Amino acid sequence: KHILVVPGDGIGQEVTAVGKKVLDRIAAKYNHEFTYDEALIGHVAIEATGNPLPDETLEKMKNSDAVLFGAVGHPKYDNDPTAKVRPEQGLLKMRKELGLYANLRPIKLFDELLSASSIKPEILKGSDILFFRELTGDIYFGEKGRKNNGDTAYDVAEYSRYEVQRIGRKAFEAARTRNKKLVSVDKANVLESSRLWREEIQKLALEYLDVEVEYQFVDATAMILIKDPKRFDVVVTANLFGDILTDEASQIAGSMGMLASASIGDGTGVYEPIHGSAHDITGMGLANPMASVLSAALLLDISFGLKEESNAVINAVDQVLKKGFRTKDIADANTPKDMILGTDAIG
Amino acid sequence: KHILVVPGDGIGQEVTAVGKKVLDRIAAKYNHEFTYDEALIGHVAIEATGNPLPDETLEKMKNSDAVLFGAVGHPKYDNDPTAKVRPEQGLLKMRKELGLYANLRPIKLFDELLSASSIKPEILKGSDILFFRELTGDIYFGEKGRKNNGDTAYDVAEYSRYEVQRIGRKAFEAARTRNKKLVSVDKANVLESSRLWREEIQKLALEYLDVEVEYQFVDATAMILIKDPKRFDVVVTANLFGDILTDEASQIAGSMGMLASASIGDGTGVYEPIHGSAHDITGMGLANPMASVLSAALLLDISFGLKEESNAVINAVDQVLKKGFRTKDIADANTPKDMILGTDAIG
Ligand SMILES: CC(C)[C@H](C(=O)O)[C@@H](O)C(=O)O
Ligand SMILES: CC(C)[C@H](C(=O)O)[C@@H](O)C(=O)O
Numbered sequence: 001k002h003i004l005v006v007p008g009d010g011i012g013q014e015v016t017a018v019g020k021k022v023l024d025r026i027a028a029k030y031n032h033e034f035t036y037d038e039a040l041i042g043h044v045a046i047e048a049t050g051n052p053l054p055d056e057t058l059e060k061m062k063n064s065d066a067v068l069f070g071a072v073g074h075p076k077y078d079n080d081p082t083a084k085v086r087p088e089q090g091l092l093k094m095r096k097e098l099g100l101y102a103n104l105r106p107i108k109l110f111d112e113l114l115s116a117s118s119i120k121p122e123i124l125k126g127s128d129i130l131f132f133r134e135l136t137g138d139i140y141f142g143e144k145g146r147k148n149n150g151d152t153a154y155d156v157a158e159y160s161r162y163e164v165q166r167i168g169r170k171a172f173e174a175a176r177t178r179n180k181k182l183v184s185v186d187k188a189n190v191l192e193s194s195r196l197w198r199e200e201i202q203k204l205a206l207e208y209l210d211v212e213v214e215y216q217f218v219d220a221t222a223m224i225l226i227k228d229p230k231r232f233d234v235v236v237t238a239n240l241f242g243d244i245l246t247d248e249a250s251q252i253a254g255s256m257g258m259l260a261s262a263s264i265g266d267g268t269g270v271y272e273p274i275h276g277s278a279h280d281i282t283g284m285g286l287a288n289p290m291a292s293v294l295s296a297a298l299l300l301d302i303s304f305g306l307k308e309e310s311n312a313v314i315n316a317v318d319q320v321l322k323k324g325f326r327t328k329d330i331a332d333a334n335t336p337k338d339m340i341l342g343t344d345a346i347g
Numbered sequence: 348k349h350i351l352v353v354p355g356d357g358i359g360q361e362v363t364a365v366g367k368k369v370l371d372r373i374a375a376k377y378n379h380e381f382t383y384d385e386a387l388i389g390h391v392a393i394e395a396t397g398n399p400l401p402d403e404t405l406e407k408m409k410n411s412d413a414v415l416f417g418a419v420g421h422p423k424y425d426n427d428p429t430a431k432v433r434p435e436q437g438l439l440k441m442r443k444e445l446g447l448y449a450n451l452r453p454i455k456l457f458d459e460l461l462s463a464s465s466i467k468p469e470i471l472k473g474s475d476i477l478f479f480r481e482l483t484g485d486i487y488f489g490e491k492g493r494k495n496n497g498d499t500a501y502d503v504a505e506y507s508r509y510e511v512q513r514i515g516r517k518a519f520e521a522a523r524t525r526n527k528k529l530v531s532v533d534k535a536n537v538l539e540s541s542r543l544w545r546e547e548i549q550k551l552a553l554e555y556l557d558v559e560v561e562y563q564f565v566d567a568t569a570m571i572l573i574k575d576p577k578r579f580d581v582v583v584t585a586n587l588f589g590d591i592l593t594d595e596a597s598q599i600a601g602s603m604g605m606l607a608s609a610s611i612g613d614g615t616g617v618y619e620p621i622h623g624s625a626h627d628i629t630g631m632g633l634a635n636p637m638a639s640v641l642s643a644a645l646l647l648d649i650s651f652g653l654k655e656e657s658n659a660v661i662n663a664v665d666q667v668l669k670k671g672f673r674t675k676d677i678a679d680a681n682t683p684k685d686m687i688l689g690t691d692a693i694g
Contacts, residue, residue: 073536078562081535081542081549088536118470118574139486139504144539151508153543157486158501187587188428189420189435192491195428196500202428215425219594220623226573226598227465240534244591248569256570276567 001304002035004064004268006057008042009087010277011287011343012070018347019068019292022316026300026309037064041094042072042087042277052090058097061268066303068296069272075279087277095135099266101163102170104298105131105246105259105274112321113254116330119226127229127252130178132171133242135263137163138193140239159193159238164200171236172208181233183214185221185241197238218245225249246274255329257288260295262302269303271295285342288327290317293347320346348651349382351411351615353404355389356434357624358634358690359417365694366415366639369663373647373656384411388441389419389434389624399437405444408615413650415643416619422626434624442482446613448510449517451645452478452593452621453607456600459668463601463677466573474576474599477525479518480589482610484510485540487586506540506585511547518583519555528580530561532568532588544585565592572596593621602676604635607642609649616650618642632689635674637664640694667693 003023007016020036027034039057046052052072061067072087094100107129114121142156168184175182184201186194198215205213216224218241224231225245229252237245250256256275263270273291281287293313301310324339331340350370354363367383374381386404393399399419408414419434441447454476461468489503515531522529531548533541545562552560563571565588571578572592576599584592597603603622610617620638628634640660648657671686678687 078536078564081545086536092537118466120465120467123465140537142501146539146543148507152505153539154489154503154505155538155540156501156503158499160495160499162498187590189425189433190439190487191502192493192500193502196493198428217425219590222569222591222595223597223603226595241591243534243566244569244588247566248573248595250570251573 001032001065002037002063003299004060004067005036005038006041006061006067007038007070008072008277009044009074010071010279010282012072012277014283014285014287014343015273015289015292016068016070018289018343019296021347022293022296022313023068023299026313029312030306030309032306041090043074043076045090046085046087050085052085052087053093058094061094061098064268066299067268067270068292068299069270070292071273071275071277073277073279092140094270095263096141098268098270099136100263100270101134101136101265102167102263103133103135103242104262104264105133107131107246107249107252107259109253110258110318110321112318113258113330116254116332117251119229119251124229124252127232129229129232129249129252130174130234131242131246131249132167132174132234132236133246134163134167134237134239136265138239157191157193157240159196161196161200164197165204168201168204168236171234172204172211175211175234176208179233180211181214182211183216183221183232183235185216185218185235185237185245187218187241188215189217193238201236221245222248225252250274255288256291257327257329258290258294260291260298262295262298264302269299271299285344286328287343288329289343289347290327293317348379348412349384349410350646351407351414352383352385353388353408353414354385354417355419355624356391356421357418357626357629359419359624361630361632361634361690362620362636362639363415363417365636365690366643368694369640369643369660370415370646373660376659377653377656379653388437390421390423392437393432393434397432399432399434400440405441408441408445411615413646414615414617415639415646416617417639418620418622418624420624439487441617442610443488445615445617446483447610447617448481448483448612449514449610450480450482450589451609451611452480454478454593454596454599457605457665457668459665460601460605460677463679464598466576466598471576471599474579476576476579476596476599477521477581478589478593478596479514479521479581479583480593481510481514481584481586483612485586504538504540504587506543508543508547511544512551515548515551515583518581519551519558522558522581523555526580527558528561529558530563530568530579530582532563532565532582532584532592534565534588535562536564540585548583568592569595572599597621602635603638604674604676605637605641607638607645609642609645611649616646618646632691633675634690635676636690636694637674640664
């Protein structure tokens, strides 16, 4: 099996190194042969080649069995809204070119982190949500630009029936293997694209009568996620809403530093933390590598079908937490100073 | 002073009645003369006239000094994505026709409700956020429709420089009277309309050098609001992001049932709870009327300049809470059964 490691920007470098180390250990322990290559994306790719997603990187991705991804982004571009070439373009182009239409974001709280969240433990205990975020459509990929002499800017949000069906189907299938509850999130009281979204999910619901479906408006979901996270099992939603809601939901898991994601679709799967490049802590050894380690676990499970190996990784994370080791983002007032470790040490 | 009461749908009826009662008491106590009229909007207006915002209602609004508003919406339309006439169209048309471009949503936690939230008290204590949600632009009002034989649906998000400037200016001015901290929320790493938004806020920042500005991506804000709500003072954002983030932020105040909003702009101001029509509890006497009462307080302050009267209302709410009275949404395990009151009793 051939794995392409694409660390990208900021803490992407540090955390992906730990994710790769874990894959190496799994290979050794279970007698697999994993080969690796590396490639550039984002700000580091712009610096090296002028292109946030060089053709070479895309080629390598297509020719790999899976991609272990870091993060992209740089404050330089964030502060310059007029920049034409931006790191995020590399990420978006990768998603489109690889046909990664389904982004799975499991939000699961390790028992040991119950108290690390800003939400009350009794509200959190037992929450276990699987998000399906659509990843290659919506306002991310519609036409965008300026008009009226540059005085007006616009972005088009767009969904086709086919796009909703294929992500919807994945979510229904997943709900079947879990608690058979699906929440579909949209803003159908205002948006036409949401109305089409709801129509298609309603049609699919007729094929999955064993799954109980609830339709929520995105504003309500944003509220209920915090008020009563246990109400959710599987959630399916559009690209932009999924972006916002899963970042919010990271608080259910104690920290964004614990959350992994899998982007799957037509070709090679890409596995990445949901956190960003975090330039404010880059190179300081403060980054929590667990999200990358858990991304490696998803990679083993989904792209390689290695369920036992994947569980071994999740267990290892659990053991580290049970022993009391913490990175700074998940430490609390009761964590002894000498149990707070850096990125490498905890990896 | 002439006040138009527009209860709208569902619990809008019950809570607005209490809001009006409070305005009456204020008039009596402080010797003001308030006259009232009533008008239809939303589902009840569709039932009566076929139009979610009858011309008569709009006329009456324009000729009033302020509007006390309830809520609109009905599950009938939510479950039928193909319905052509919808209650929400009345609300959106009202916002547009009255030029209500600034929606102020103060998120303030009454001390007595510290434990009513799903968020930990120590995280919440001292939070006090004022949201400025842009209300007449964005994807709410851009072109929308179907194409490719109805197989694709689209919505256009749009902002002009002028639209960003006028809401931005209101937010900067408000920050000046508070802690001089402004967070501007966008998705400038992906959206062109967000990049224009950021450009304009950056320009305004040069005029308000005494205000400290932070730029956040909406996904990050959704996370930080829960992780560390005290980090925010004034927040300014686009229509859709504001919709999602303020509903989420309602959890900071313990319950959506406590949150009022003011929509202001070119003409008559409109004051309404941020909660919806809640048909699941309509007519059961369970609705928390505080959001409508606090909307009346905002009305007195902003449209009538009656600061003392406005504070008297807020104090009254505080007294009711201090005495231990609660509606069901803000009661907790420690609230004695006989202190849990219905909509009218607590009003
Ligand atoms: C970096 C950014 C473009 C990206 C997104 O919005 O999709 C990120 O927030 C994510 O969630 O992967
Ligand atoms: C009812 C709906 C159209 C409305 C909105 O999205 O603006 C509501 O959620 C609000 O926040 O006032």
